[in-house]
Amino acid sequence: EPEVTQTPSHQVTQMGQEVILRCVPISNHLYFYWYRQILGQKVEFLVSFYNNEISEKSEIFDDQFSVERPDGSNFTLKIRSTKLEDSAMYFCASGGVSGELFFGEGSRLTVL
Amino acid sequence: GENVEQHPSTLSVQEGDSAVIKCTYSDSASNYFPWYKQELGKGPQLIIDIRSNVGEKKDQRIAVTLNKTAKHFSLHITETQPEDSAVYFCAFKGGNTPLVFGKGTRLSVIA
Numbered sequence: 001e002p003e004v005t006q007t008p009s010h011q012v013t014q015m016g017q018e019v020i021l022r023c024v025p026i027s028n029h030l031y032f033y034w035y036r037q038i039l040g041q042k043v044e045f046l047v048s049f050y051n052n053e054i055s056e057k058s059e060i061f062d063d064q065f066s067v068e069r070p071d072g073s074n075f076t077l078k079i080r081s082t083k084l085e086d087s088a089m090y091f092c093a094s095g096g097v098s099g100e101l102f103f104g105e106g107s108r109l110t111v112l
Numbered sequence: 113g114e115n116v117e118q119h120p121s122t123l124s125v126q127e128g129d130s131a132v133i134k135c136t137y138s139d140s141a142s143n144y145f146p147w148y149k150q151e152l153g154k155g156p157q158l159i160i161d162i163r164s165n166v167g168e169k170k171d172q173r174i175a176v177t178l179n180k181t182a183k184h185f186s187l188h189i190t191e192t193q194p195e196d197s198a199v200y201f202c203a204f205k206g207g208n209t210p211l212v213f214g215k216g217t218r219l220s221v222i223a
Contacts, residue, residue: 004155033210033211035213041215042201042213042214042215042216043148043156043201043213044213045210045211045212045213048210055208056208056209056210058210091155091156099144099205100146100158100161101146101158101211102158103148103155103156103157103158104155105154105155106154106155
């Protein structure tokens with residue numbers, strides 16, 4: 001069964017450092033998303049991406065965040081200068097025209 | 113902005129009993145209502161969904177009901193098993209808005 005894959009599974013970084021989280025969405029999907037989940041809390045929307053551009057973003061997704069689909073398979077989330085409060089699980093999701101979203105296993109980011 | 117209230121936040125049931133989780137949403141334009149199961153350390157897994165043109169959908173031991181007039185939808189799990197223990201999230205989506213999640217319900221099935 002096709003699945004969304006994310007790397008790394010866990011990243012530890014120093015405050016102020018840049019982090020890139022990578023995702024390989026399901027191959028025939030057209031819509032791509034990043035969500036985050038702070039420990040013990042709900043899953044929060046960050047950004048959606050369609051047709052090679054951002055279609056919507058939340059207040060969380062400020063200038064420190066960017067997304068990119070550099071080739072036909074990868075979808076990346078970059079945090080330019082990490083803050084302590086960026087520590088969370090980051091989930092990539094992809095979906096087709098039916099509207100269903102399928103999530104990856106997540107990347108745990110720890111900012112020290 | 114759009115919001116969804118999910119209750120209860122925790123739920124403990126005996127193995128074999130039923131579990132019901134309810135969500136109430138605010139956006140009347142919402143048309144898609146999925147439920148996700150999240151096991152410890154894993155990503156949310158889509159378990160069932162319903163669209164606004166139906167009132168109920170069932171898949172084996174799991175069912176979802178939707179009341180558009182009252183703006184609420186519920187997840188029903190029958191004959192619960194220990195492996196059903198997880199955090200369950202409701203979500204909703206309308207038009208071009210992104211999927212919005214509830215705060216989750218931690219379900220514990222006691223053997």
